Amino acid sequence: MKVYLDNSATSYPKPEDVYYSVFNYMKNIGANPGRGGYANVLEGDRIIFSCREALMKLFNFNKLENVIFTSNITESLNILLKSVIKEGWHIITSSMEHNSILRPLSNLKETKHIDLDIIECPESGILNIEDFKKAIKLNTKLVVLTHASNIIGSIQPLKEVGKICQKKGIYFIVDSAQSAGAIPVDFSEIGCNALAFTGHKSLLGPQGTGGFLIDDDLNKEASPFIEGGTGSLSKSITQPDFLPDKFESGTLNAPGIAGLLAGINYITKAGILSIQEKEQQLCQHFIDGLLNIPSIKVYGSKDASLRTPTISINSTKINNAELGFILDRDYGIMARSGLHCAPLAHKTIKTLAEGTLRFSLGPFNDKKDIDYTLYALNLILGSV
Structure with a gap:
């Protein structure tokens, strides 16, 4: 038996139409969009166009041309941060961020001399709004936050943050890597200026797809990040200043975008709330079972309604790397051990030294996967 529980890294399996759409584009279409008639x-x-439209509807966004494609969310966040941030800006983020935010900000702290505040979250992984309010300064220009943790699934209070940012005229960028496709993500309701997404996780598309949605206010602050061929204004040697071309130089991953469209169509047809409800039920069942194993510590909220279905554990009996290895070798259960590209988040939940064993559920998991995994964990830890 094989059980895949590493959907926070990349979703697997994909809907059948995702595979077909990628293959169909490569075999039967093949051409480079925007390069010819x-x-x-x-x-x-x-x-x-259809994929931009599907993303716009999924995220409740209102400008088709402001939906930008990149190769992944790390590229998206780098473009947003490095094309927008100016020297001397005060930036606020949290200790639960992925390195795709922390590393660019660390670089900008050195190269553009930004003033950076990283708000320490409690072990719940949820930003304290009062701490956020206290961190705001007269020169605060930007807040950037992940929607949900890639280690413990904690969901940040983005609506409250967005309201404060709008009131004070602060730009707000959201990293939706772990939330888009798993829980509702509403651009308008959050009140952000830009939303970065990845295609290959809960949006169920192929790897090598991603992008961002940007409003006109933040776009005015942004400069082109990568310049080159766009298929438009080809007689000019300067980059177009209109969207999406401003940020889309070079050949798009058209086969991947075809697959991403199929993934989004699957989510739309199934219903995001139905997907969320199913995954919450499985997550709660899994957490309840883990809490019945005495040697296991579960990090983050024990209430599945307050998190995405990403669950990190450690055992007092065995190192998480060895436990993950045994689960794979002897039981065919695939989970990720170690550090998960978010060192400050590990520090927050006090696992920086050893990391965690992370199980992350997806829409194609079922109760028997969870029961089998709990059975295997009980056997392994009962014999150690």
């Missing part, structure tokens, strides 16, 4: 190019253009 023949039928296959126009078919590629239609797929790119």
